[in-house]
Amino acid sequence: MNMKTKRVDLLIIGGGPAGLAAACAAREAGVTNLLILEREDALGGILRQCIHNGFGLHTFQEELTGPEYAARYIARVQELGIPYECGAMVISLSPERRAVYVSRTEGIVAVEAGAVILAMGCRERPRGALGTPGWRCAGIFTAGTAQKLVNLEGRMPGKRVVILGSGDIGLIMARRMTFSGAKVLACVEIMPYSSGLKRNIVQCLDDYGIPLLFNHTVVDIHGRERLTGVTIAEVDGKKRPIPGTEQEIACDTLLLSVGLIPENELSAMAGVALSPATGGPVVDETLATNVPGIFSCGNVLHVHDLVDFVSAEAARAGEMAARFLSGEKTAGERIPLIAGNGVSALVPEVLSKRPEADVTFMFRPRAVYRNARIAVFRGGKQLAVKRARILAPGEMAEITVKQDAFCESEGELTVSVEEVGA
Amino acid sequence: MLYDVILIGGGVVGCATARELARYSLSVALLEKTEDICNGQSKANTAIVHGGYDAAPGSNKAKFNVRGNAMFERIAEELSVPFSRNGSLVVSFEESGIPALLALKQRGEANGVKGLSILGREALLAREPNLNPAAQAALDVPSGGIVCPYELTIAYAENAAQNGVTFFRDAPVTAVSRNADGTFLVSSPAGEFASRAVVNCAGVHSAELNNMVSEEKHSITARRGEYYIVDKAYRDAFHSTIFQLPTAMGKGVLIAPTVDGTILIGPTADDIPDKDDTRTTAEGLARVLSRAKLSWPGLPARAFITTYAGVRAHAETDDFILGEPADAPLFFNALGVESPGLSAAPALGEFLAQSVAERLGTAPNPAFDPIRPGIPKFRDMTDAERAEIIARDPEYAKIVCRCELVTEAEIRASIRRPVGARTVDGIKRRTRAGMGRCQAGFCLPRTLELLAEELAASPLSITKCGGESRYLESNLFSGKAGE
Numbered sequence: 001m002n003m004k005t006k007r008v009d010l011l012i013i014g015g016g017p018a019g020l021a022a023a024c025a026a027r028e029a030g031v032t033n034l035l036i037l038e039r040e041d042a043l044g045g046i047l048r049q050c051i052h053n054g055f056g057l058h059t060f061q062e063e064l065t066g067p068e069y070a071a072r073y074i075a076r077v078q079e080l081g082i083p084y085e086c087g088a089m090v091i092s093l094s095p096e097r098r099a100v101y102v103s104r105t106e107g108i109v110a111v112e113a114g115a116v117i118l119a120m121g122c123r124e125r126p127r128g129a130l131g132t133p134g135w136r137c138a139g140i141f142t143a144g145t146a147q148k149l150v151n152l153e154g155r156m157p158g159k160r161v162v163i164l165g166s167g168d169i170g171l172i173m174a175r176r177m178t179f180s181g182a183k184v185l186a187c188v189e190i191m192p193y194s195s196g197l198k199r200n201i202v203q204c205l206d207d208y209g210i211p212l213l214f215n216h217t218v219v220d221i222h223g224r225e226r227l228t229g230v231t232i233a234e235v236d237g238k239k240r241p242i243p244g245t246e247q248e249i250a251c252d253t254l255l256l257s258v259g260l261i262p263e264n265e266l267s268a269m270a271g272v273a274l275s276p277a278t279g280g281p282v283v284d285e286t287l288a289t290n291v292p293g294i295f296s297c298g299n300v301l302h303v304h305d306l307v308d309f310v311s312a313e314a315a316r317a318g319e320m321a322a323r324f325l326s327g328e329k330t331a332g333e334r335i336p337l338i339a340g341n342g343v344s345a346l347v348p349e350v351l352s353k354r355p356e357a358d359v360t361f362m363f364r365p366r367a368v369y370r371n372a373r374i375a376v377f378r379g380g381k382q383l384a385v386k387r388a389r390i391l392a393p394g395e396m397a398e399i400t401v402k403q404d405a406f407c408e409s410e411g412e413l414t415v416s417v418e419e420v421g422a
Numbered sequence: 423m424l425y426d427v428i429l430i431g432g433g434v435v436g437c438a439t440a441r442e443l444a445r446y447s448l449s450v451a452l453l454e455k456t457e458d459i460c461n462g463q464s465k466a467n468t469a470i471v472h473g474g475y476d477a478a479p480g481s482n483k484a485k486f487n488v489r490g491n492a493m494f495e496r497i498a499e500e501l502s503v504p505f506s507r508n509g510s511l512v513v514s515f516e517e518s519g520i521p522a523l524l525a526l527k528q529r530g531e532a533n534g535v536k537g538l539s540i541l542g543r544e545a546l547l548a549r550e551p552n553l554n555p556a557a558q559a560a561l562d563v564p565s566g567g568i569v570c571p572y573e574l575t576i577a578y579a580e581n582a583a584q585n586g587v588t589f590f591r592d593a594p595v596t597a598v599s600r601n602a603d604g605t606f607l608v609s610s611p612a613g614e615f616a617s618r619a620v621v622n623c624a625g626v627h628s629a630e631l632n633n634m635v636s637e638e639k640h641s642i643t644a645r646r647g648e649y650y651i652v653d654k655a656y657r658d659a660f661h662s663t664i665f666q667l668p669t670a671m672g673k674g675v676l677i678a679p680t681v682d683g684t685i686l687i688g689p690t691a692d693d694i695p696d697k698d699d700t701r702t703t704a705e706g707l708a709r710v711l712s713r714a715k716l717s718w719p720g721l722p723a724r725a726f727i728t729t730y731a732g733v734r735a736h737a738e739t740d741d742f743i744l745g746e747p748a749d750a751p752l753f754f755n756a757l758g759v760e761s762p763g764l765s766a767a768p769a770l771g772e773f774l775a776q777s778v779a780e781r782l783g784t785a786p787n788p789a790f791d792p793i794r795p796g797i798p799k800f801r802d803m804t805d806a807e808r809a810e811i812i813a814r815d816p817e818y819a820k821i822v823c824r825c826e827l828v829t830e831a832e833i834r835a836s837i838r839r840p841v842g843a844r845t846v847d848g849i850k851r852r853t854r855a856g857m858g859r860c861q862a863g864f865c866l867p868r869t870l871e872l873l874a875e876e877l878a879a880s881p882l883s884i885t886k887c888g889g890e891s892r893y894l895e896s897n898l899f900s901g902k903a904g905e
Contacts, residue, residue, distance in 0.1 A: 135700075
């Protein structure tokens with residue numbers, strides 16, 4: 001049987017916030033033959049189930065819910081006449097930018113694309129990846145799965161809840177489960193700080209009297225069939241449970257908010273180099289991967305704190321893909337960057353020899369830093385410096401280097417953080 | 423009704439025996455304690471088809487392992503079950519272990535294992551570059567293989583059902599006694615069953631059943647093993663199954679590639695008082711990791727997608743106890759079937775069925791069809807095959823499990839088949855939906871809906887694995903569609 005084959009200038013894999021913003025920007029930059037493929041039944045990605053507000057303060061200067069935020073971009077996609085397919089999942093991608101997708105309406109379709117933007121988002125780390133011992137019973141959900149059940153399907157997974165990990169989805173779900181009639185008994189975080197946003201800790205835990213236990217984790221899971229309780233314990237500096245600190249909490253639900261993993265199986269198939277630091281593709285300042293014509297943005301590139309930042313990054317990916325398609329030379333020789341003291345998940349991780357614009361570096365601080373100085377050095381020369389009152393792993397940090405600065409320097413580039421005192 | 427044969431236990435031995443009994447003109451029923459077949463040690467083991475070098479020559483373990491191993495190509499083909507003869511390597515990390523490797527080789531040869539040889543360090547490391555370079559030598563067992571244990575068990579059950587065997591699930595046997603006419607009365611909350619013969623394949627609980635009918639008392643120790651599963655991204659890390667040569671320090675753990683591309687690491691071996699205690703423990707899992715690093719020093723810390731524990735049925739004789747006790751004619755035991763039980767299962771099924779048929783004096787079943795077509799797997803198809811199957815069945819275009827590329831067509835088929843799935847775990851074992859790297863994070867809500875739809879039940883009633891293992895507590899809105 002002959003497979004249907006399409007040719008497009010730009011293929012955008014994923015119709016969540018990244019894919020939508022990338023598509024709009026590419027269309028506005030003059031790309032007319034483009035296509036968004038979304039595996040779910042509707043555009044919007046994870047925002048569809050994020051019915052809380054707090055989205056859009058940067059992008060729209062107003063506070064929107066997730067579905068409202070997505071709707072603005074979806075409306076724009078429709079206004080611009082950008083073609084999209086829902087229920088269409090890309091199952092392979094080659095370095096030559098040939099994708100194959102399976103669609104509910106079209107069956108198996110091949111797409112030959114001039115450029116590709118990877119915008120597949122991320123998935124949640126499951127219990128199995130943590131190796132939490134105990135029974136493998138019902139009642140253990142990732143926070144996002146519970147969010148989908150509650151917000152999209154109106155199904156309550158349980159009534160007495162413990163949350164392991166303090167990622168943003170876990171914090172948001174602590175509040176949602178409370179609103180929906182459950183008792184959230186505790187949020188347990190193995191680190192001495194939260195990986196979630198400060199505002200979510202205040203608005204989702206503190207406001208409802210939900211205790212947040214730092215340096216604690218779940219060490220045992222009880223219940224042969226349905227969860228009946230968890231044992232939590234305090235951990236030492238090496239994250240090892242401290243004997244004697246165990247306490248059992250009777251609960252029927254355990255929600256996990258223990259990390260997000262960029263979904264890069266397709267990227268790997270296409271030969272895209274992945275970064276152990278971010279879990280996403282290694283990109284340069286144009287969001288180009290090592291494979292010519294393949295760009296990446298959003299949570300598939302690195303996990304963001306705010307959708308507003310995803311949109312901004314994705315719009316740049318759209319513009320850069322448009323430039324690539326117009327034949328402008330993009331990827332030349334690239335130099336690796338060094339994530340220095342206190343810096344992890346640095347994006348971009350490589351840089352063109354001569355960047356054509358100012359470059360903003362984003363990263364996650366490795367720990368909590370007070371009165372910190374963020375600096376970019378090249379060959380001993382300081383290219384940029386910035387002070388921050390507080391830095392924490394839960395909030396992405398950034399620093400911008402002016403284009404001129406790159407021209408006047410040579411050698412290795414390092415981004416680092418240090419405390420400088422008050 | 424009076425059945426000719428009642429099988430107790432829906433693990434791989436019970437289901438294989440059921441299928442082999444279907445070759446005869448006999449009425450056969452299988453009683454399974456839990457909500458699904460393949461729910462005990464058959465689902466949680468190493469998934470290895472052992473070569474047969476390990477068991478003592480002359481033992482049932484040796485005999486049935488070697489015979490079972492040789493049957494796997496045919497069984498896998500007839501039942502559409504993935505099987506691969508990837509070979510096993512028993513590795514010694516010390517030069518002083520080489521005599522022990524030679525002894526294993528001799529034992530294997532005495533057991534009739536073909537093709538055994540000793541691999542030197544260089545050849546070994548060339549074949550398995552991720553193996554600890556401290557490895558000195560290995561016993562190469564080319565007949566070693568891997569199989570999907572749940573797919574095998576379920577395929578046996580489906581083929582048995584196709585050929586007329588009746589399955590009762592949620593049917594724990596509470597008593598076995600004899601009627602005045604010598605027939606058996608098997609009691610269970612699911613009903614009373616009468617039969618001419620009984621086959622006891624009740625795994626860790628098999629001694630309890632034997633002891634109900636025979637004065638030849640046995641005891642079974644439950645031995646728990648804990649395991650990790652490594653993400654498919656590492657599928658090429660090892661080709662053969664890597665055993666560690668047992669030393670004074672212990673039996674070691676193995677690195678076992680699976681037919682699905684993941685890698686199993688384990689097991690521990692701890693005797694436990696509660697025979698159904700399949701908990702994992704922090705201490706056990708830590709032991710697995712520290713021992714696995716001897717074989718695979720580069721084992722990546724973030725590579726795991728899940729952990730599990732299985733309980734194996736260890737008999738005091740350290741061997742399979744098979745056949746009729748002297749004082750219990752027509753009560754056939756399969757006791758103490760622990761490793762290499764999976765490897766031996768095809769041979770055990772054949773032997774038990776033949777023993778029963780001989781004693782009952784029966785004719786072959788002319789209608790027996792040995793072929794069980796598998797559920798066509800979207801993930802294993804070429805794009806052309808995918809296009810073709812979607813043209814025939816559009817539900818193949820609806821991917822439910824992203825990680826393992828399982829479609830709605832496959833999930834529905836797994837529910838509709840004979841002895842079909844009724845739980846989320848049942849779907850998982852029949853299709854792999856939810857077994858991938860996200861561990862059902864994305865597909866669980868849809869799987870719940872599909873089960874509810876197919877079983878004409880409320881999603882609130884759908885369970886993970888029967889009993890009280892429901893996922894959902896209540897509806898947030900009254901009058902939700904479908905309730």
